[in-house]
Amino acid sequence: MTSTLPARAPGAGGVAPVALLSAEALRANAAHASAASGSNALAADAWGHGAEWVASVIAEMGGDAATLDPAALYGLPGAHTRPVMSLRGRALGTKPLLRGEGVSYGYTHRAPHDTTVALVTGGYAQGVVRSLGNRATVSIDGRRHRIVGRVAMDVSVVDVGEAPIARGAEVVFFGDPALGHPSLEEWTDATGLMAAEIVAAVGSRAERSVIA
């Protein structure tokens, strides 16, 4: 018996984090991307961006995605092009966290003072690398907040301090630094992983959604 898995459960809209893909950034990058050296931009479902989508957008421009430099095409750190992918979760709710209380498995974080934490969709099953706990920040309503405690399989906890966070508020894990989003570079610095494998994991497990 052989089976190729679907990338995700259909319609996992309730609590699934979303890998937003910018068609505009992809087109702009394609115009500047040099010829590929080594890796094929369509490998592993186009580095998690969706091979069918990437190939069709580039074909509409008269190009062949497989011949372009993947780092430039997808806007990975160091390529000086625009990030195509942004990972978004949602704040499902907030609650008080009192001084001395621990967070998540192993209590690797304890609150130094009374604060408020938000439960955010997105964990290591969707490519939010487990070692980002206590190291990375997310952006909610334009403000940065730290991920506290261990990243779990499907959720993370964020210390939001005094900031008012609406139920369902969008959380940007990474995106376009020009828009104030956390950069993928912050993730590569914190984890030692390559940007390529981070976007490949996120794009293949989060729910992909293309925006113009």
Place this chain on the structure above:
Amino acid sequence: MTTTYRVDLDAFSRNLHRVRAAIAPAAHMLVVKDDAYAHGLEPLVSRAFDEGVRWFGAFDVATGAAVRAVVGPEARIFVWLIGGAEDLAAGVAADLDLGIGDEALLDDLAGLSEPAGVARIHLKIDTGLHRNGIRPERWDEALARTAELVAQGRGVLEGIWSHISEASDADDDDARAVFLAGRDAARAAGLAPRFSHLAASAAGFARGEFREDLVRVGAFSYGIRPAGGPGEDDLGIEPIATLVATVTAVDAAGVHLDLGSLHGLPSTLAGRFDVDTPAGPRRVEAIAPASLSVAPWPEAAPGDEVVVFGRGARNSATDLAELIDTIGEEIALRVSPTVPRRYLSA
């Protein structure tokens, strides 16, 4: 590419029987979230149902509905992260058991205009993890709200549950005390939860008093041992999945395989582990986006298969995890869905 992730369903069955024996008389809730820990939802759920598993932990409503489609009406399916009123209504309609760890969801339930049925509520008390779960100081209020929903015929309080931190036995004992007090309070409020559940794999095996009625076991069912904890033999479980890659080229730099970090093998493992070859163990020297280089051995040839990790390999998922300070679950979950799964069964 011919890299495959081979899943041995007979080994999975043996683990299920081992879990059942270890946690008896509590029942096994098989956790199948995230595509059954990336092993493939449908084949694993189907096999588990055939082996007598009657509780499934699906995490979200979409996965719960997918499990329901596989197992039909007989099994109980528990979901515990619910995005709001619409998600909640879908969960009721799919006949799921609903883990509720946020008072706002009780309001959502009260506000559903035409619910498809009576919601089976499993109310979650926060016993220290501070993810979802109702804080103890708000628990009585949540119970009162739940009692109203029960009186209105909108819900039944089917369970009380929590997650524990596994930071230390003492921390878990503290968490259990909060949990038991929460259950006593529910009973005092006239609510009679049929099911209590607190433990996952590790505490379910090691600590009898944590088992209660149901133990939510994912990792051990898939043969994933805890990082820094007891070995597979001590636990009586076995890895069920193997990542197998194929030699594409052999040159002066080594033997190259058709598997890379884009397929989910963390590049931080480069230079840190060996794979078995016909000539003995050889080091994985480089992990590129779409390829992997192994130190050479005589007679290596394109088309040869190399077992990278898992069942039958030198290293399990957890062995690799320990090299980069993480847990076996993360190694397993990173295996890309672009790698074809192949299911073996005698």
